[in-house]
Amino acid sequence: MTVSQRVAIVTGGSHGIGRQIVERLAADGYAVVLNYATSKVEAQQAVAEIIAAGGDAVAVQADVADEFAVADLFDTAERTYGGIDVVxxxxxxxxxxxxxxxxxxxxxxxxxxxxxxxxxxxxQAARRVRPGGAIINISSTTPRLSLPGYAAYAASKAAMDSITLILARELRGRDITVNAVAPGATTTALFLEGKDEQMIARMAAMSPMNRLGDPTDTADVVSFLAGAARWINGQVLYVNGGAA
Structure with a gap:
């Protein structure tokens, strides 16, 4: 690691939007600590591809709801790369x-x-991210849409939004930005599972862009918030093509 290299932890980084974020941050020059829960093969494959392309990454298993496992995840990032700039x-x-x-x-x-x-x-991020860093939570547009069948998920993401906005204010004076990115319907395996073509078409039509989101759409915004966007703080940014 060079002195100027920044270090990012990405949870849920083995597939879907998280995987695209890992690839984008690695391409941006970050050393990436890819966290996964159960998808070890996919996580190792992602790391291998980043290293083959000249990047730097490691994969670490952890249940994000287990405070001891997450502390170990952050410990690994600090031991391996010397510190943490983006979570x-x-x-x-x-x-x-x-x-x-x-x-x-x-x-x-x-x-x-x-x-x-x-x-x-x-x-853990609040305790360990270095000045000039960023904390970015991947939320969802679902709390705005009130879609039948999504109550449990939407409520959990609304809670995430509240945590994000409060943490931004609690870190006053630390030079650390805290934001949430809220994608709309996005073409991941998780989203497409169990949906027929008509349902997918209806959800695509919710946006005036007349398409579903791509994981790269979210990764682009994360890259911006992680790097140049030092005056965006305490916000929920909706990445949904205008669907809500």
């Missing part, structure tokens, strides 16, 4: 169900990963 919290799960039919055990699963996980990751 992108992209890990999350979604369970679809009408409120009347939702198994409360599933509600607890969603909120453990998406709410507790955000709090645990942001807590």
């Amino acid at each position: 992108v919290h992209s890990a999350g799960i979604v369970i679809h169900s009408p409120i009347a039919e939702l198994d409360l055990a599933d509600l607890d699963r969603v909120h453990r990963t998406n709410v507790r996980g955000t709090f645990v990751v942001d807590q």
Whole structure:
């Protein structure tokens, strides 16, 4: 690592939007610590591709809701690269169900990963990110859309937005920006699973751009917030083509 190289942790970085963010930050010159929960093969593949392209990355397994595992994740980043400049919290799960039919055990699963996980990751980030750094939570447009079947997920992302805005104000004077990026419907395997062509077309039509988002759309905004955007702080940026 060179003295000028910045270091990023990306949770949920083995696939989907998180994977694209990992690739983008690596291309931007960051040393990347890719966190994954269970997708070890995909995580190792991502690291291998970054190294083959001349970048620097390591993969670290951790359950984002486990405070001890997350502390170890941050310890690994500091031991390997000497410090942490950017934390992108992209890990999350979604369970679809009408409120009347939702198994409360599933509600607890969603909120453990998406709410507790955000709090645990942001807590470590608040303690360890260096001045001039950035904390970026990957939220969602769903709290604005009020889509049937999304109550558990939307509520968890609304909680993430609140954590983000409060943390930005708690870090006053630290020269660390804290923002959330809220994608709309995006062409990831997680989004496409279980949806027929008509449903996908309807969701694409929600945006005046008449298309679904691509993971690169979100990664572009994360790259901006992680680097040049030092005067954007305490915001939720909607990356949805105008869908909401």
